[in-house]
Amino acid sequence: MPLVIVGGGVAGGAAAVLLARAGRHVMLLEREQAPKPKVCGEFLSCAAHDYLIALGLDPATLGAMPISRLRLAAGSREVSTNLPFTGWSLPRDILDEALLQRAAALGADIRRGTIVRSLQDGARPQLIVDGLGEIEADTVFLATGKHDLRGVARPISATHNLIGFKGYFHLPNSAAHTLAGHIELAMFGGGYAGLQLVDANRANLSLLVTQSRFAAAGQDWFRLLDEICAENALLRSRLSDALPETDRPLAIFRLPFGFRHRPDGSEHVFRLGDQMACMPSFAGDGMSIALHSAVAATDAYLADVDADAYHERMRRDLAGQFTWSRVLSHIIATQAGRRLLMEVAALPAVMPALARRTRLSRLAQVIR
Ligand SMILES: Cc1cc2nc3c(=O)[nH]c(=O)nc-3n(C[C@H](O)[C@H](O)[C@H](O)COP(=O)(O)OP(=O)(O)OC[C@H]3O[C@@H](n4cnc5c(N)ncnc54)[C@H](O)[C@@H]3O)c2cc1C
Structure with missing residues (x-):
């Protein structure tokens, strides 16, 4: 089997579409039997939207809701501003499945419920x-997201102390009306939350918190929510009469934020999405990066460029965005930083510029 993609999230699904569209016989291995919700804010920014259109999927047709404004909140303050582009809100189970179905329709061999245990580069x-059993491949596209695979695991980073949570809430009409068309980012000690509608009254609440903040809340999700609502007026007003869809949120531990793969001599294993680079989620651009990596890696493969040259190119493409995201993450980690951000966010040009x-900033051509 010459071409194998491991992981059927945004990055793996997009790579399968592109390779199948180029006439290659490709097998994609995805461990989940059926589409499932994922820990993700589900904000599709402009690059992600444009890549999906180029792959033959229109987010609006899949039911995505447009988002044109950002509301930022800390303590009792909030600032809202227009985004410099239109973003979209689309549940991941819908998006990931649409990519896999498109790839299958183009001839990709999609194997769901298939767990890859290890990968040996060479x-x-x-x-x-x-x-x-054991498969020998010509080339592997590694797209397992936050999950590491034995043999090709990412190094442990200094920022491994973060937990990502995600839960859906049903909002009363008034809260849903105020949230409509917005992505809301609410900052608090030890983390931040993103809130946006995924349909008329159903909202995605995604949270990033330090392990110590979660431990201080007795590792209890609802107590954590009560505590951060007491600290953030915007979250308090959105969630006060909201109904959680489930008793427990989805959670993911030890997020490798800030990771950017360094070329290591690999010729035939192309890293995609979070396996290539994992950007702090405050910016909500991980899916754009995943799609960009799928386009750049499949372009490189089809042009006979080796994996390391592609990894080097990705590092360059993402450098500026990573630097800005890292600076922002440091700023919002302290109370003084959050206050400062709220002050400058009120200036008209600041939030659109950030x-x-x-x-x-650089999109690949998708011309096939
Ligand atoms: C709290 C939080 C909020 C976020 N919010 C946003 C946002 O609003 N907007 C945005 O653009 N990005 C956001 N992100 C980032 C975004 O979710 C990721 O960057 C994106 O999902 C990466 O896509 P991927 O295809 O690399 O990985 P994934 O989407 O995680 O896909 C990986 C796939 O691989 C499969 N897999 C894993 N291991 C194996 C195995 N061994 N064998 C077979 N299959 C396997 C998994 O089942 C999964 O389907 C957020 C992240 C977090 C943590």
């Missing part, structure tokens, strides 16, 4: 796969 990468700086 002239002929070797995979160990449940139900399929929104632009934390975005992917």
